[in-house]
Amino acid sequence: MLWIYQRDGEDLRIITTFDYLTKEYVITMIGPHETTCERFKDAAAFKFRLEALETEFQSERWHRVGDPVILRDGWKVG
Numbered sequence: 001m002l003w004i005y006q007r008d009g010e011d012l013r014i015i016t017t018f019d020y021l022t023k024e025y026v027i028t029m030i031g032p033h034e035t036t037c038e039r040f041k042d043a044a045a046f047k048f049r050l051e052a053l054e055t056e057f058q059s060e061r062w063h064r065v066g067d068p069v070i071l072r073d074g075w076k077v078g
Helices: 043-059
Strands: 002-007 010-019 024-030 035-040
Touching (some): 035 043
16 A cells, blocks of 8 residues: 655655565655665564654655555555
């Protein structure tokens, strides 16, 4: 899935995927100044981190733009 946030004319993109080769959940953050990638072996840790990021973004005044976009080839099925 892809989430887009904005603040003061800058964009922050959060992409969540599942890596089939390593069996890991992946969060990629593409910000105005850097790109980071975090990997998680279990769904609970992945979900906890997403919730923490949402809280962090709110405190830093990032505002989500639109609905999340489902990435066709980027998620675990079944």
